[in-house]
Amino acid sequence: MPFLLAMSRAIDALNTRIGAVCDYLVLLAVLISAGNAASRYAFSLSSNAFLEIQWQLFAAIVMLGASVTLKKNEHVRVDILYSWVSPATRLWIDLVGIILFMLPVLVLLFWLSVPFFADSFRLDEHSANPGGLPFWPVKFMLPLGFALLFLQALSELIKRIAAVRGVITLETTYEKPLQ
Structure with missing residues (x-):
């Protein structure tokens, strides 16, 4: 179990770093969007590449950010009963x-x-x-994002098994109140 928990911590650290990159990608997307709008209205200059990079950055933010969202337990839950049951049942x-x-x-x-x-x-x-951009970089975000989310799901599985066995406690996993 110690090896698996160490692996879980490594996966968590990787996805936390990728989440920090996503923060900068949001800033970059905002700056590109504002710059494109400003150049279009001020100088009547625009580029399809600037328009396309915005949605490509959004795709990267969503696909790469999903794993850190799962890690932080900020994902959407469908289970209505989840908030009414004990932490052990969760x-x-x-x-x-x-x-x-x-x-x-x-x-x-x-x-x-x-x-x-x-x-x-x-x-x-x-x-x-x-002036459009290539599609393969944004399409690469799909397998990369799913692979990172798979790794984070494994990390969450390891932590849940350890918690069920009493090796660790997961108070922080349930710190966000469910509404």
């Missing part, structure tokens, strides 16, 4: 959900997204707009 709900639903779905999404990216990369797929 652990079991999380265990079952991660094993039966999250991990298999992430494996499937990763498996489906790799050829989607690979075909785009192989064909050097670009936007049809004049």
Whole structure:
């Protein structure tokens, strides 16, 4: 168990760093958006590349930020009963959900997204707009994001198993009140 908990901490650290990169990507997207709007209105200059990089950055922020969102327990929960049950029951709900639903779905999404990216990369797929950007970098965010989310799900699974076994406590996992 100590090795698995060390692996969990390493995954958490990786996704925390990637989350910090996402913070800067948000700033970059805002600056590009503001700069593009200012140049369009002040000088009647604009570029399709500036418009496209905004949605590409948004895609990167969402796909790369999902893993740190899971780590921070800030993801959306569908289970209405979750907020009414004890922390021990929550652990079991999380265990079952991660094993039966999250991990298999992430494996499937990763498996489906790799050829989607690979075909785009192989064909050097670009936007049809004049001055548009290549599509493969943003399509790469899909398998990368699903892989990072899979790793974080494994980390969460390790922590839940350790908590059920009494090796660690997870008060911080449930610090956010559910509404």
